[in-house]
Amino acid sequence: GAVVSQHPSWVICKSGTSVKIECRSLDFQATTMFWYRQFPKQSLMLMATSNEGSKATYEQGVEKDKFLINHASLTLSTLTVTSAHPEDSSFYICSAGPARETQYFGPGTRLLVL
């Protein structure tokens, strides 16, 4: 299957700092990528849809000023958690798909805010 990578795989930061997470499609171009958040023993919750060359579309309840998304190229989307707080600690996962019907997920980034 298609390969989607994320970096970093885990990050620990102090409260109030900003953290950038990268999502890359390694063997295909992705005009659209998706960002999810997953809390322990919960399913994936879609945060936003990242569109190459245009603004991201955020789901209801997701603060767009807090979770900045940039999709500057056809293979890279970034999610920046600004002024992170402990309640932002979670598992962040991106997905993208080379075909219209399927999405492939990255390995996820575990964020811990102290």
Next chain:
Amino acid sequence: QKEVEQDPGPLSVPEGAIVSLNCTYSNSAFQYFMWYRQYSRKGPELLMYTYSSGNKEDGRFTAQVDKSSKYISLFIRDSQPSDSATYLCAMTRFSGYSTLTFGKGTMLLVSP
């Protein structure tokens, strides 16, 4: 009523057993159905993808969709300890880059 319902388990079976995992949904507009496997602390891995009703087989895995009952299933034959993971069903209305609606996932434990 949630759009997608999935029993969280855990479902414990002995090695070699046939496993049945299921989801029900309420939105009759869903047409595309997926099953993902997620190991602990890893991203989900796409296992099966089906369109509309019917069966699809891939090795030890069989996916079934019954749109009249709004019910989908994933069967695993000859289950292995390495199958121990959380299985997520997901579905969407359209092809293309439409968003997925996920179930909460069922944790499967296969004991040797």
